[in-house]
Amino acid sequence: MRTRSNCAGRAPRSWRTTSTRRRSRRPPAPFRTHPAASTLAGDITEPRCPRALLDAALDRYGQLHGVVSNAGVLRSGPLTQLTDDELRLLLDVHVTATFRLLRVAGGYWRAEAKAGRTVPAAAVLTTSAAGLYGFRAEAAYTAAKAAVAALAPVAADELGRYGVTVNAVAPAARTRLTGWLGEAPPDPAADPWAPEHVAPVVAWLLGPEAREITGRVIEAGNGEISVPVGWHPGPPAPLPPRLSPADAGALLTRLVAAAAPPPALLTAGPVGFQKSGHPG
Numbered sequence: 237m238r239t240r241s242n243c244a245g246r247a248p249r250s251w252r253t254t255s256t257r258r259r260s261r262r263p264p265a266p267f268r269t270h271p272a273a274s275t276l277a278g279d280i281t282e283p284r285c286p287r288a289l290l291d292a293a294l295d296r297y298g299q300l301h302g303v304v305s306n307a308g309v310l311r312s313g314p315l316t317q318l319t320d321d322e323l324r325l326l327l328d329v330h331v332t333a334t335f336r337l338l339r340v341a342g343g344y345w346r347a348e349a350k351a352g353r354t355v356p357a358a359a360v361l362t363t364s365a366a367g368l369y370g371f372r373a374e375a376a377y378t379a380a381k382a383a384v385a386a387l388a389p390v391a392a393d394e395l396g397r398y399g400v401t402v403n404a405v406a407p408a409a410r411t412r413l414t415g416w417l418g419e420a421p422p423d424p425a426a427d428p429w430a431p432e433h434v435a436p437v438v439a440w441l442l443g444p445e446a447r448e449i450t451g452r453v454i455e456a457g458n459g460e461i462s463v464p465v466g467w468h469p470g471p472p473a474p475l476p477p478r479l480s481p482a483d484a485g486a487l488l489t490r491l492v493a494a495a496a497p498p499p500a501l502l503t504a505g506p507v508g509f510q511k512s513g514h515p516g
Contacts, residue, residue, distance in 0.1 A: 392451035408457030
């Protein structure tokens with residue numbers, strides 16, 4: 237199921253909203269599809285679009301086994317400068333659209349399971365290193381991608397009873413959102429940022445051999461692949477009842493000093509993501 241489209245018949249929204257740091261508004265280059273594939277143009281932020289995608293898949297193939305939610309948009313800027321419209325767009329594309337797509341596909345798989353026709357299905361969501369570690373001057377994008385990463389294990393828990401796996405991939409790959417990487421080499425094999433290196437990971441997660449892997453986030457690209465693990469509780473301390481602000485400060489000062497330092501924020505560099513330090 238493609239998520240880049242316009243179910244209402246207008247020009248694809250991605251042409252108007254997807255941008256690099258230079259705020260390009262050029263239409264995307266046509267993408268190549270397999271002869272057996274079919275496409276549906278639509279705007280994934282439209283509430284009706286996920287259902288239209290499901291209906292199109294069922295009409296064309298008779299069954300739905302996998303969903304990849306990969307729509308993306310970028311609005312750069314610190315939180316003091318981002319407008320409400322830009323914030324809403326980021327959340328609509330990355331969070332709301334992904335949620336709706338899972339809700340529609342999950343509802344279909346749930347109905348099939350209850351009718352005795354359990355489908356060995358899989359969903360792959362797209363998060364980002366920004367959502368895992370934070371990206372400097374990209375507060376809204378970071379928050380949106382963090383929401384997707386947090387959604388994956390919860391959706392995996394809810395849909396697992398119906399035979400569905402849900403994972404998220406954080407790709408380190410060259411797209412229209414990473415114009416700061418410069419021009420790509422002619423041969424993808426010579427480009428560690430080529431999306432061709434990440435696609436097989438997504439394809440495998442959709443396949444039958446990945447049935448035991450669910451609720452995970454996978455980082456892939458730039459010559460590396462890993463399975464990061466999210467928030468962990470720190471060493472606890474007793475919390476006295478009705479403690480004073482001064483006592484709370486003394487307690488927190490000791491706990492923060494004993495805790496592991498947070499990961500450094502990421503920033504865009506000429507050769508990819510770079511660690512930029514953390515405010516505290």
